[in-house]
Amino acid sequence: MNLTDLQALEERYLMRTYRRAPVEFVRGEGALLWDAEGKEYLDFLGGISVCSVGHCNPEVVEAVREQAGRLMHTSNLFYTEPMVRLAERLAESSLGGRVFFSNSGTEANECAIKIARKHAHRRGVEAPEIVSFERDFHGRTYGSLAATPGLASNPGLGPMLPGFRSVPFDDPAALRAAVGESTAAVLIEPIQGEAGIYPLGDATLLAARQACDESGALLILDEIQTGIGRTGSLWAYEQTPVRPDVLTSAKALGGGMPIGACIASPEASEVLEPGDHGSTFAGGLLASAAALAVLEIVDDPVLLRRVREVGGQLRDSLLGLDGVDEVRGRGLMLGVGLAAGIDAAAVGSGLLERGLIVNVPEPGTLRLLPPLTVDSDQVERAVATIEAALLSYAAQ
């Protein structure tokens, strides 16, 4: 079956929710992918921050293969060792409380939203409210969607879940003003990912922490894109002055297997009780085995320091290119702001033709999320490719 056949079948059988690039990938190794014609690509998107330990990482593949050969699923009605060991590892590496597993990022946030609402009801709040930032992205199920202002305004999908409001991004005064007695939680991304890589300032994070402490609300950090080493520490919050009450993770956690986690502080961990939440597949054997293998690789000071160093090298090189105005982000989560007038979508298509995969989250930005295991030569190759694509764009 060739690409034209796939496109015809997709057009007939798949709901039209995605605009796909005309490439069929068939193989991957580390930071490299190959399409059906055998063309090699350098993957600086990593399945949107999923393949952080590289494609087909041997340790992850072996963990999944070994687990698949022994036992794949039993349900959450029984004990399984990978899930319990993973919960211990996640809790001990962050907030010290308990974990609820899910199958995706949006579901991890659903759990956080349930914790926040129930926590507020216990304080006597009748109509709990969750505050997020404009342009935040928390997912596409109805709770997370309501906390994603850019998508929640889609009239065709209404009515939205009530009890959500948003304030201007990175505005500590607006955030403080929005948090009060009835606030259940502030649910925010430490670095906005889907919006185009916009880090939240420390002043705003501190304002959020303080406002939550004063009102009794929970601070929930959505680390679905920033977590698992992406910014050069296991969790992005470790490089900020705040510690959340609840942390959500997914994407890179499973190294390509679908898994999410909602991790809470000891106090917030006590909110949910039997019957409040559940999921058939969550914390399943295969995904948990993969996640343990991922953490074994990523939760390593040497690797995390390398992420900061290689990220610095990438940022400095990009800033030296004609056509690049700014580089935002931390570690290997970078948004390349192009000079006014440059169409990032056209540059992105040019890069794909030249064998470099990036993504264009907004008209003037290229988003780079390479594997954390990317080497210096691959970083140089990516920068040279971006330079060539920008030169060719300018020459048109």
Ligand code: PLP
């Ligand atoms: N939160 C953030 C910050 C994300 O970047 C995403 C996905 O891009 C999500 C939540 C939703 O995750 P998922 O697509 O796994 O549901």
